[in-house]
Amino acid sequence: MSEGKALVPRLRFPEFREVGKWQQSTLEQLVVMRSGGTPSKANPEFWNGSIPWVSAKDMKQFFLEDTEDHISTAAVDEGAKLVPTGTLLMLTRGMTLLKDVPICVLRRKMSFNQDVKALRPKKDVDGLFLGLLLLGNKHRLLKMVDIAGHGTGRLNTDKLKGLELLLPQPAEQQRIANCLSSLDALIAAQADKIDALKTHKKGLMQQLFPREGETVPRLRFPEFREAGEWKFTKAKYLFSNRVEHGEDGLPIYSVTMNNGLAKRDSLDRKIDDISHSTGNKKVHKHDIAYNMMRMWQGASGVAIEDCMVSPAYVILAPSDGVCAEFYGYFLKLPQSLQVLTAHSQGLTKDRLRLYYKDFAQIPLPQPTLGEQQKIANCLSSLDALIATQADKLDALKTHKKGLMQQLFPGPEAVAA
Secondary structure (H helix, E strand, C coil): CCCCCCCCCCCCCHHHCCCCCCEEEEHHHHEEEEECCCCCCCCHHHEEEEEEEECHHHCCCCEECCCCEEECHHHHHCCCCCECCCCEEEECEEHHHHCCCCEEEECCCEEECCCEEEEEECCCCCHHHHHHHHHHCHHHHHHHEEECHHHCEEECHHHHHCCEEEECCHHHHHHHHHHHHHHHHHHHHHHHHHHHHHHHHHHHHHHHCCCCCCCCCCCCCHHHCCCCCCEEEEHHHCEEECCCECCCCCCEEEEECCCEEEEHHHCCCCCCCCCCCCCCEEECCCCEEEECCCHHHCCEEECCCCEEECCCEEEEEECCCCCHHHHHHHCCCHHHHHHHHHCCECCCHHHCECCHHHHCCCEEEECCHHHHHHHHHHHHHHHHHHHHHHHHHHHHHHHHHHHHHHHCCCHHHCCC
């Protein structure tokens, strides 16, 4: 390590500021490394037991509680590897390594396959701290990945063992781990809050719209309880097919499955075939745009401003007395998607298309405009609350990322 490299983090808890520098080690000095394996698929007695068995598909979160596949004690008796709670797992082979190096901390005793390495911390090494330290060095791990046969990513064991890391004394390790795990608990609680709001919204939508074969919703706002049954009207009387060319200067939008219309420059995709107005379609504010090839999967959304979209979209212009936002929610309901699928054309499900002429024949519910707006306002307020909570979650994650950069020495402190 060359002279002048920072051997302490930029942010340090007061009680450790005079303790001294962090010590350089290799990963091999810090852990006992073990390889996994796959019990014979030909022997059914080895599978569907109670012991979690980890493969790449399970390694999507830092703390691992359970797995999709399970093995039996018979498989362990025949040599399947079993590691205790607190063990770190790292994916060392697979296509995932071309973009990420999954690292997990086990919350219970588990087994694992041959594409995964188990890292059991040695004495004076806090497993949670080490896991967080490895997360902070993921960019260096990615540089170690090479390509095996068939384009599969591979993390060489010798390179992994030689990974240089800086480690403080056990008390400081634990202090950092406790700080960051408390922040993880806040992040998890915030994520749970968002999930609860989404579940509430899903249930509320099922109550605010009539079920199949019914003409009134199960839940109705007091001022509409005596308004009578909802009538059903063919879509062509509620929406016309807007066909207007795009205009230079209009923002470009695309339909997402979950979030409706979103600006293209905010999505993880290129601005390609619709980067110019020629041939594209103009969408007016409050129009509904849908992808005719994905409408039956929920690819529709209400425009929040004038914009333009790909020619592959159908633009629904609402008639007088129609609240587009109400129908935007209605068209996302599972029962609505079933109807849209039934009216789509194509030889296979992957090639279904819902043309306007077919959509126009679908009977849609038509409560009074006041009730439409009341339902739309209720659900949009809930969406706004979900968005606010999602922003808070993003802020917590950003704070954690910045905190980790402060609590660990920078990458210049160790060999790349």
